[in-house]
Amino acid sequence: MANQTDSSPELLEYVRSVSLRDDDILRELRRETAELPMGQAMQVMAEEGQLLALLAGLANAGTVVEIGTFTGYSTLCLARALPPSGRVFTCDITGRWPAIGEPYWRRAGVADRIEVRIGNAVETLAELLAELGPESVDMAFIDADKASYRAYYESALELVKPGGLIVLDNMLFFGRVIDPEMRDPDTVAVRELNLFLRNDERVEMSLLAVADGITLVRKRIR
Numbered sequence: 701m702a703n704q705t706d707s708s709p710e711l712l713e714y715v716r717s718v719s720l721r722d723d724d725i726l727r728e729l730r731r732e733t734a735e736l737p738m739g740q741a742m743q744v745m746a747e748e749g750q751l752l753a754l755l756a757g758l759a760n761a762g763t764v765v766e767i768g769t770f771t772g773y774s775t776l777c778l779a780r781a782l783p784p785s786g787r788v789f790t791c792d793i794t795g796r797w798p799a800i801g802e803p804y805w806r807r808a809g810v811a812d813r814i815e816v817r818i819g820n821a822v823e824t825l826a827e828l829l830a831e832l833g834p835e836s837v838d839m840a841f842i843d844a845d846k847a848s849y850r851a852y853y854e855s856a857l858e859l860v861k862p863g864g865l866i867v868l869d870n871m872l873f874f875g876r877v878i879d880p881e882m883r884d885p886d887t888v889a890v891r892e893l894n895l896f897l898r899n900d901e902r903v904e905m906s907l908l909a910v911a912d913g914i915t916l917v918r919k920r921i922r
């Protein structure tokens with residue numbers, strides 16, 4: 701059986717040099733975000749943004765729900781991957797960060813595909829479920845407070861169509877998942893959700909050990 705190749709900084713640099721498709725809008729949004737406290741740690745890696753766009757295309761996504769907008773980098777990658785009639789409903793608890801992303805969405809010509817919903821995402825998801833209806837969404841991306849991940853997952857599972865895709869970020873939680881000393885609510889929630897997902901018969905799943913751990917979940921077609 702082949703093993704996971706160790707990813708040295710040099711190998712990651714190589715991967716970036718042969719696979720990252722970048723442009724000024726993405727670069728400038730990354731640069732502006734990196735100046736914020738915790739900005740770089742909060743934002744998805746550039747490679748992950750590209751992966752999200754590829755996944756949205758594979759899912760033939762027209763409607764996407766994103767939980768955790770921040771400065772809207774992943775939002776931008778997702779919106780660009782949709783047809784002009786597509787929609788990204790992106791949720792954040794504060795409007796402060798999405799306001800930074802908005803000029804970049806406009807420059808990229810995709811601002812009209814993006815609807816920002818401000819509030820606690822547990823409540824916003826309940827509102828979206830009432831508004832859009834169950835099984836109406838093609839893809840969900842979960843990237844907000846970890847303690848609520850299980851609640852976000854259950855709402856996302858109600859929202860996505862059979863065969864639809866749910867992507868969960870930070871499922872290795874900076875390596876904390878394997879540190880027994882780490883018993884804070886966020887780490888415990890991610891650990892418990894990883895175990896839960898492995899046994900969840902409603903879905904097919906795979907945990908990718910790339911970036912900070914990305915779990916792909918496909919809702920089974922009944």
Ligand SMILES: C[S@@+](CC[C@H](N)C(=O)[O-])C[C@H]1O[C@@H](n2cnc3c(N)ncnc32)[C@H](O)[C@@H]1O
Pocket residue numbers: 741742743744767768769770771772773774775791792793794797819820821822843844845848
């Ligand atoms: C890791 S960042 C999202 C990063 C973003 N996906 C990107 O690539 O730039 C997490 C975001 O979740 C938001 N957040 C935290 N708790 C939340 C909650 N209860 N409801 C909605 N959003 C929340 C934070 O304000 C923050 O902007």
